[in-house]
Amino acid sequence: MTFIAKPKVAHPSLPKNALGFTRRDYEGSLSTLCAGCGHDSITAAIVEASWGLDLQPQNMVKLSGIGCSSKTTAYFVSGGHGFNSVHGRMPSIAMGANAANRDLTYIGVSGDGDTLSIGLGQFCHAIRRNLNMLYIIENNGVYGLTKGQFSASADVGTKAKKGETNQQPPIDPVLLAMTLGASFVARSFSGDKEQLVPLIQAGLRHRGFALIDVLSPCVTFNDHEGSTKSYAYTREHYEPAVHADFVPLQREITASYKQGESIPVVMHDGSRIVLRKLDASYDPTDRVNAAAHIQARLKEGEYLTGLLHIEASQNEFHEVNATPDAPLNSLPFEALSPGSKGLEKILARYR
Amino acid sequence: MPATPAPHVNDFTIKIATVNGTGSASANTLLMKSIFRSGIPVMGKNYFPSNIQGLPTWYEIRITRDGYVARAGKVDIMVAMNAETYARDAREVAPGGYLVYDSTWPRPALLKREDVTVLGVPLAKMCNENFNGVRTRILMKNICYAGVLAALLDLDLARIRELLAETYAKKPQLVESNMKAIQLGYDYARANFSCPLALHVAPMDKTSGHILIDGNTAAALGCVFAGATVGAWYPITPSTSLMDAFKSFGERLRVDKDTGRKNFAFIQAEDELSAIGMVIGAMWNGARAFTATSGPGISLMNEFLGLAYYAEVPAVIFDIQRVGPSTGMPTRTQQCDLLLAAYASHGDTRHVCLYPSNPEECFYMAVQAFDLAERLQTPVMVLSDLDIGMNDWMCRDLKWDDSYRPDRGKMLSKEEILKLEKFHRFVDKDGDGITARTLPGVHPKAAYFTRGSGHTKFGTYTEDSAEYQEVLDRLMVKWGTAKKLVPRAVIDATAGSKVGLVSIGSCDGAIHEAMDLLKQQGVTVDYMRVRAFPFSEDVERFLEAHETLFVIEQNRDAQLRSLLTLETGVDKKKLRSLLHYDGLPISSAFIVEGVLAELHPQAKPKGAARA
Numbered sequence A: 001m002t003f004i005a006k007p008k009v010a011h012p013s014l015p016k017n018a019l020g021f022t023r024r025d026y027e028g029s030l031s032t033l034c035a036g037c038g039h040d041s042i043t044a045a046i047v048e049a050s051w052g053l054d055l056q057p058q059n060m061v062k063l064s065g066i067g068c069s070s071k072t073t074a075y076f077v078s079g080g081h082g083f084n085s086v087h088g089r090m091p092s093i094a095m096g097a098n099a100a101n102r103d104l105t106y107i108g109v110s111g112d113g114d115t116l117s118i119g120l121g122q123f124c125h126a127i128r129r130n131l132n133m134l135y136i137i138e139n140n141g142v143y144g145l146t147k148g149q150f151s152a153s154a155d156v157g158t159k160a161k162k163g164e165t166n167q168q169p170p171i172d173p174v175l176l177a178m179t180l181g182a183s184f185v186a187r188s189f190s191g192d193k194e195q196l197v198p199l200i201q202a203g204l205r206h207r208g209f210a211l212i213d214v215l216s217p218c219v220t221f222n223d224h225e226g227s228t229k230s231y232a233y234t235r236e237h238y239e240p241a242v243h244a245d246f247v248p249l250q251r252e253i254t255a256s257y258k259q260g261e262s263i264p265v266v267m268h269d270g271s272r273i274v275l276r277k278l279d280a281s282y283d284p285t286d287r288v289n290a291a292a293h294i295q296a297r298l299k300e301g302e303y304l305t306g307l308l309h310i311e312a313s314q315n316e317f318h319e320v321n322a323t324p325d326a327p328l329n330s331l332p333f334e335a336l337s338p339g340s341k342g343l344e345k346i347l348a349r350y351r
Numbered sequence B: 001m002p003a004t005p006a007p008h009v010n011d012f013t014i015k016i017a018t019v020n021g022t023g024s025a026s027a028n029t030l031l032m033k034s035i036f037r038s039g040i041p042v043m044g045k046n047y048f049p050s051n052i053q054g055l056p057t058w059y060e061i062r063i064t065r066d067g068y069v070a071r072a073g074k075v076d077i078m079v080a081m082n083a084e085t086y087a088r089d090a091r092e093v094a095p096g097g098y099l100v101y102d103s104t105w106p107r108p109a110l111l112k113r114e115d116v117t118v119l120g121v122p123l124a125k126m127c128n129e130n131f132n133g134v135r136t137r138i139l140m141k142n143i144c145y146a147g148v149l150a151a152l153l154d155l156d157l158a159r160i161r162e163l164l165a166e167t168y169a170k171k172p173q174l175v176e177s178n179m180k181a182i183q184l185g186y187d188y189a190r191a192n193f194s195c196p197l198a199l200h201v202a203p204m205d206k207t208s209g210h211i212l213i214d215g216n217t218a219a220a221l222g223c224v225f226a227g228a229t230v231g232a233w234y235p236i237t238p239s240t241s242l243m244d245a246f247k248s249f250g251e252r253l254r255v256d257k258d259t260g261r262k263n264f265a266f267i268q269a270e271d272e273l274s275a276i277g278m279v280i281g282a283m284w285n286g287a288r289a290f291t292a293t294s295g296p297g298i299s300l301m302n303e304f305l306g307l308a309y310y311a312e313v314p315a316v317i318f319d320i321q322r323v324g325p326s327t328g329m330p331t332r333t334q335q336c337d338l339l340l341a342a343y344a345s346h347g348d349t350r351h352v353c354l355y356p357s358n359p360e361e362c363f364y365m366a367v368q369a370f371d372l373a374e375r376l377q378t379p380v381m382v383l384s385d386l387d388i389g390m391n392d393w394m395c396r397d398l399k400w401d402d403s404y405r406p407d408r409g410k411m412l413s414k415e416e417i418l419k420l421e422k423f424h425r426f427v428d429k430d431g432d433g434i435t436a437r438t439l440p441g442v443h444p445k446a447a448y449f450t451r452g453s454g455h456t457k458f459g460t461y462t463e464d465s466a467e468y469q470e471v472l473d474r475l476m477v478k479w480g481t482a483k484k485l486v487p488r489a490v491i492d493a494t495a496g497s498k499v500g501l502v503s504i505g506s507c508d509g510a511i512h513e514a515m516d517l518l519k520q521q522g523v524t525v526d527y528m529r530v531r532a533f534p535f536s537e538d539v540e541r542f543l544e545a546h547e548t549l550f551v552i553e554q555n556r557d558a559q560l561r562s563l564l565t566l567e568t569g570v571d572k573k574k575l576r577s578l579l580h581y582d583g584l585p586i587s588s589a590f591i592v593e594g595v596l597a598e599l600h601p602q603a604k605p606k607g608a609a610r611a
């Protein structure tokens, strides 16, 4: 298998965003995933979301670990740098990259294996540091790339393609992130572009760690009868609780929402997310009750989806570290090195 | 300046046996510095336990008018402050030496040695009578022995006061209480013993232009001067003080006075896997970043080091080596990661390593490590050790050339990118194996995809044999370039001998001293200290030119010798190993004995460990 360059034919009728880019400008190389793989739909949603946000492709940094899901960073925004690192360790690469340049937009794509097993530690600590990035888990309940072993997100009782039943309780990334203090936690489904695109946009705009756990069926190893992560099962047990519409700064809210049902959340740059509660009893701004609700529904085998938890994020890494506004990688050498005069002063202590 | 000093003046070793956590460090530093400020070369070595409080600790101060920096290997004055180790401490004193102990309690066992002079001082009693509070009394007891030594060795009290005044500039009352304890010990010694002893100090002028500094502080300073902005780490002895020093230098030198903003990021990672990931991410994104660790951390970093090698991302790693295998002896020194560092990670990987021999070199090599890492787009490991990193060494003043600018290597600017028709990440345009790289956020044309999976010279994914091999072979061309860029070996061939010593890192001090001692016995040898991996051409030539080569290193498995046999054409039969691996720094006596045992087997039947 070698790299297949996707021909870029600019069709004059393709719509352009504020920067004059068409959706094609946010695409990457041709996907080599199985036809019908949920991950490809998420790639398409990222393309759509980035185009819609008028992001400069070169300001997007794409990071991933290892897995079918992690490969997808090559399949969108070819104008941005990508870093396909090692299995489960993408968060540390993202942390370092973000420390070096706080001005860019960081988007990490991982799998349920990559995040919840080998990378669980790094995932948790990236949340604790409130690393400013969008972290997408393409969750299919299995290790796709190593041919279908159960992952740590596999539900109790779910059946493997070869018939084996999973007995171990799953790790739910949404609940985990909420207990660790994440300020933007969402769940979605690769098959629900309507829901997913604005969530990605909101996540990209959120200042701090934003998690979207996207149920993303593996057609090859986990789409059979008896699997709780198949397309059919997900469609049936998927409960949108909160719909989030992302409203960029320069645009007016056009749709009208009924009072009480809609909650506008203002982002740090002034843009807004308008939350529409689809389940009246659910309050995404109340961390404790929201988590209880999610857990109760999970017990019933139902996935609540949408922007499940949001709060104004405080103290992302750079705020805590008190780094200057200018990226560290842009500071002139003169501002960093004390010079020979400075050295003399320092050495006085060692005499 | 006095004329040629008497044999015992300015040439002896004091060892202080205490319990850790009792504040003896400040007393020891005080002694060291007051001798140093009298112009006399000194060396401090701390032998401490992997424990926070209550276990035996020793501090050795070698007063050396000849300026030797190695461990002395013998003790002339023992200050036995720890009842638990009295017996072994008393045994260690060289015949004719002195044993100072706290005579508050009778210690008849200590008086058994007739070949040493035993000096009892009621330290605890005096401090209990003069100070209040348990903690203060314990601390002052330690300061008090410094006063005793001041009298015995003829140290200048005014100098001691001056040092205390500097240390406690913000707490002047502490200067007075410390001076009171010093005076108690001083007066007691003057009243009861004939001071000074035959072993004493006399002012010289051999320390101007020198500093007393540990290697970790010097390395951290190098990182500051090199313009490093990101430090990520996971705590591990003996590397922690390097990161602590970077942080405190940063807080002093890199904080904007008006805004409080810090021109550096200091990240305590969740483990070493994460620490190295952060360094790689930061350097990939154009910041100078580094981590410091020890052997166990390097073991964990292996996978990422392979990625950085193959994906060609710069990284700077300080490995402050300690005794292995496994957790080993965390507070003892060794040079046991030479092979691990050189070939860390699976697959065909090899890494540029630098081997500093003292704090001064730690400073310069830290700067060099960043330049090499960015020039060569690869990880660079600086292999220091606990002896260099945590002990106070006298070394020449560090110098800084204000015309220095970081070598960012082939990192394309926006202007350069705009001139390109197309950017290809791994196409070797200059034939040196080094290809141009770009940073995120500069221009869409410059974007590329970094991966540890098989890739073509254009940076795209491949499983094609020829395309894969082309990149792997080019990495060897780059390795050839590295050979020319790394610091050359330090070679002393003035003896013109057929016998050569070959060594590395912190063995250097002991070797210089051993060469002087050998010369006194009529044996002259050449000496080569390798300073980097890959080995420069001169290493090969030195090995070629000598008939017998002693490879001297501080590990069991002759790792330097292995590297030399793997990477040069040297005839294995010419190599003799002198291996020191008990966890204490190597001494000159060990080397002298080993060399003589081999060259004159009749004269000295029992030699050092050989392999």
Ligand SMILES: Cc1ncc(C[n+]2csc(CCOP(=O)(O)OP(=O)(O)O)c2C)c(N)n1
Binding pocket: A066, A067, A068, A069, A070, A087, A110, A111, A112, A113, A114, A115, A138, A140, A142, A143, A144, A145, A146, A151
């Ligand atoms: C250190 C290491 N161990 C094991 C592997 C093999 N491996 C590659 S991908 C993968 C699992 C990926 O699962 P997931 O993250 O869920 O991605 P998916 O393929 O399902 O999208 C494993 C175990 C590896 N690449 N590296």
Ligand code: SF4
Binding pocket: A032, A033, A034, A036, A037, A038, A039, A068, A069, A140, A144, A145, A217, A218, A219, A220, A221
């Ligand atoms: S194996 Fe599964 S996860 Fe991997 S590409 Fe195929 S469908 Fe997608």
Ligand SMILES: [Mg+2]
Binding pocket: A067, A111, A112, A113, A138, A139, A140, A141, A142, A143, A144, A151
């Ligand atoms: Mg998976």
